[in-house]
Structures are given as C-alpha cells and as structure tokens.
Amino acid sequence: MRRNVKIQGIGSYLPKRLVTASEIDGMIGAQDGWSENKSGVKQRHFVTDETASFMGAQAAKLALQDACLSFSQIDCIISGSGTIEQAIPSNASLIQEQLGLQHSGIPCFDVNSTCLSFVTALDMISYAMAAGRYEHVLLISSEISSVGINWKQDESSILFGDGAVAVVLSRTDGSSGILASHMETYSAGAHLSEIRGGGTKIHPREHREETKEDFLFYMDGRAIFKMSSKLIPSFIEKLFRQTDLTMEDIDMVIPHQASAAAMKIIRRKLNVPESKFMSIIENYGNMIAASIPMALYEAIKQGKIKRGDRLLLLGTSAGLSIGGIILEY
Template sequence: MQHRYVKIIGTGKYLPQTCVTAEEIDARLGVRAGWTLKKTGVEKRYFAGEETASQMGAKAAAAALQAAGVSFRDIDCIVGASGTYQQPIPCNAALIQAEMGEGASGVPSFDINTTCLSFVAAMDIVSYMIEAGRYRTALLVTSEIASIGLDWEHKESAALFGDGAVAVVLSRSEHGGVSGIVHAAMETYGDGAHLSEIRGGGTKLHSRSAEATEKDFLFQMDGTGIFRMTSKLMPPFLERLMQEAGTSIGEMKLVIPHQASAMAVRLIMRKLGVGEHQLMDVSHNGGNMIAASIPMLLHEAIERQRIVRGDRVLLLGTSAGLSLGGLILDY
C-alpha cells in the first residue's frame, strides 16, 4: 500500500524575532562585504534569542490549527519532526505539548528524527497510521534552532543556516478524492555518515568525556563531499521514485527541495530536469532551516497559491546519514 488518502488541512509558521542580514554575517565571519550573499544566496535569516524550540513550535502549531479550522481537541497525536533537540530527554513533541498548555491532555506525542528529512519521514510514517485508522488528525511540528550549534570558524556552513518552526495538520481525506500521498521512498548510504555530523552529546562523546572538545558539540559539514555524493545518487534515486509512482517529473506542479544551499539546489535541480517554473525556492529569505526547510516552503507555496487542491507536488531532499528522500503528494 503506497497511496494513502490523507490531506494537509492547515499549516503555520513561526520565525524568531531577530533578523540577521548577509552583511551582519560578513562582519561576524570577518570576510569582505558581499561574500556571504555571493556564497550562499541568503539575504537574511532569523536567529532565536530567548525563544526555545518548544515555544517556537507551539506558536507554529497554534497558527496551523487556526488555519485548519480545528482545535487541539481534534488532534489525535503530536509528532516532533526536527533535526535538533531542545534537550535530549524528553522528546520535542512532549515539550511542545506542554508549551501549548495541553500538558494534561494525554495526547500521544513522539519524535521522528532523520535530520533534514525529518518532516518528510514523519509525514510518510504518520500517513500510514492515519490510513490504518489509528489516528484521524495529526499535528506535525518541526522547530529548528541551528544557530546555537554553528562553528563560526567554518565559514561555508555557518553562513548557510537559520532558525524557524513550521507545523502541519494532517488528516484523512475521502477515498477517491483529489488529495493523497502517491508514493514515498528513502535510501541511506552510511558511507557518507561522517560528511555531516555533531559528534558530541551522545553516549560516545558525552558531557563528562575527557576526550570531548568544544568542536565535537558544534555542527561539522563537508559540503563538497555531500554535493558529490548527492550529484551521483540523486538522479537514479529520483528515476526509481518516479517509476515506482507511475508518474514523471513533468507532471509535478511544484518541486519543493530541501534548502541545503541555493547554489547546490539549483545545480541539482537542473541536473534532474526540474523546470524553473516548477521550483519553489525562497532560500534567500531564511536560509537552511534543517528539517523546517521543506515544510516552510510548502507553507509558503500554499499561502502564495502556488498550488491548489489536486496539484501534484514533490518533496525532495537529503539528510545526514547520508540519506535521500522523496515524497509525492496530490495536495
């Protein structure tokens, strides 16, 4: 069973109060004026100050519920779908539930994490639970604070990221209706596991480890290595995805890619045969928000009426692992 009769009935977002321009990043990195914009294409991004991930997620969730025209009482589960954690225990979803003032509700709350593909994986997995009747309406929340873990000595990666939160209300749709998930797939190639990582914070290099250094707790990325692997693996992955779904890239009204970097996205999209009119890209405003990148673009596409009910959309990206993921949905 690949096709699932589910639909998005509401989305909401939250961006932190602090807007950081490319010029400010230039100054922080100690590079010449214009370097950040030329290198990343990101004009501005938002950094969390005193906001916590659960506070951001709760605000995005409230906006999504309002857009969906439902209340918290209609929600059967909360799924945290983030690449970063507010704290190791408990999961983000439980903290978001409490932040929403619903800590006594008993609504099951759990996380699904595969870094940048967390939202795509969560939507895929939870849709089966909705199709099976376990849940009827689910709240998916992605809340990312990347800024706290950036290594400012690694200019190329530090200049890319921003913080933000997005929530999506996913519910059952009518069998035979226009909305549903057509097909989804994910592949992981562990040979690329160390191309993107935070080594510290787990059981190998924990806070009391004598071997741990400050760098171990900061984000490290080999952007060139990731691009080379993605360029090699993504075309055959996409070909298999389309073939198994019985569709083609030309039938996609919109392609929503993970915003790894503006330059990398456009190069790979051209290689995949994605037309400029099909591409949803607002990376200049927000940057790479880890797992929030794809649902943020999805939210903007809905808000800007780039898609309407029945339009076919492809969510596509990569994540640490190295993993590739794609989900085709009829909005």
C-alpha cells in the same frame, strides 16, 4: 500504496531576530557581500529567548486555525526535527506542554532523520492514518541551528537559520493523498555532516576547550554534494516507478533548502523549470528539517500551488540519506 492523507492546515513561526548577510560577514571577518554571494542567503532568523518548543507551539496554533480545528480533535503530536531542545523528553512532549495540553493524554513522539525529518515523519505517520489509527495529526518541525554553528567553518556558518513550521494532517476520502514515497541511506557519507559531541560517545561532561568543536556542527559540503548528486537520478527513477507519473506531471518541486548553488544544480539535473522549483533560501537560509515545510508554506501562501496539484518533496540529509514524497495537495 496510496494513502489518503490531506495537509489540512499549515502555520509557521520565525524568531524575532533578523540576521542579514552583512552581519554574518562581520561575524566571520569576511568582505561585505561574500557570504551572500557564496550561499545565496540574504537574511535569516536567529533565536534570542525563544525555545524550539515555544516556536513549535506558536506554529501549531496557527496550523490549527488554518485547518479550522481545535486541539481536542488532535489524536497525535509529532516533532519531525533534526535538533532537540533537550536530551529527554521528546520535543513533541515539550511542545504539548507549551500548548497547555499537559493533561490531555495526546500521544507525543519525535522522528529524527536530520534534514529529512519532516518528510520521514509525514511518510511514516501516513500509513498509521490510512490504517485508521489517527484522524488528525499535528506534525511540527522546529529548528534552532544557530546555537550549534561553528563560526570558524565559513562554508556552513553562512547557511543556516532558525524557525518552525507545523502542519495538521487529516485522513480524507478526497483527492488529496500520498502517491509514492522512498528513502535511501548511504552511511559511507555518515561523517560528512555531524555533531560528534552531546551523546553517549562524547558526553556533555567531556566538554572542555580541547573538545569544544566536537559539540559544534561540522560539514563537508562539497563531498556531500558530490555523493548525493550521483545518487539522486537513480533515486528519482525508483520513486517515480511507484506511479504512472513523470517529472513533467509534477506541478511544484519542494526541495530541501540546502544551499542556492546545490539547488540550482539539482534543478538542472532534474530538468525542472525555475517556475516549478520552490526556492526560499535567500530569506530563510537552511532551516534543517523545517526547510521543506517552510518552502511548502510559502508556496501555499503565495498561491503557487492549489488543491489537487501534484507536489514532489525532495531532500538529502546527514546519514547520508535521500528522501522524497510525491503527493496530491
């Protein structure tokens, strides 16, 4: 089902602290150049005093400016993020507070499918918008990965960065719209990337020296890639089956910025030329759910896509899940 929803505006926020690959090498005791060679990440941003809600609010303000709309026109605020600022309330509620909209009554809620949260939230809310429930929606992915990095796990610690991206979605009768969407979850891979502590199973009150690694991010990147790379070809086939399009009809693939090596292999597997595959990982790292909208932001700002172009948003996430959306920008 086509949903006539338009990305009306987009904005981003990056933390003040810029962290280079050389600095990461020093932090993990690696030879200079090792982390960049392994991950493809030259630099990324880490928070200092910024919170996720602060970053999300800053990105939201810029997205509203870009859309030429005011906050009084927003019907709903959604946080599509894989990390949370605090257990309760929702990230979206805290972003509303940061925006000075405490008494607005604008509904706020979170959608979390880890790295796919932006894609999942965009997919789900587009149905409500197409049905007439909302006219203008603020969708924000604001991620702080640096706080949960396990610096003893070299493979994952060299990948991540912090930051936020917001988009304004508007209902439209024009050419913009979502053409197809699909998601699959294979919980056989549920424990290949996880943070075991912090919930009700291993509550924060259980945090002590012998359990501290349960509260840090764990990832078996090789196993994740092996599993997801087998699943992606059939996933893509099911996604495109909803349309009369082929991969050749896609003007730009906007992938999750998992790692440089993984994206390179996926691009070749999909037979997509480099010019049609948006990679920003060298300057941002893996920004969890903010990766896909940040790559979209850069593609727009760099003039690599224009109105009417067909885009494929594609990624994998903890779960293990694969998700994708084909849209006309």
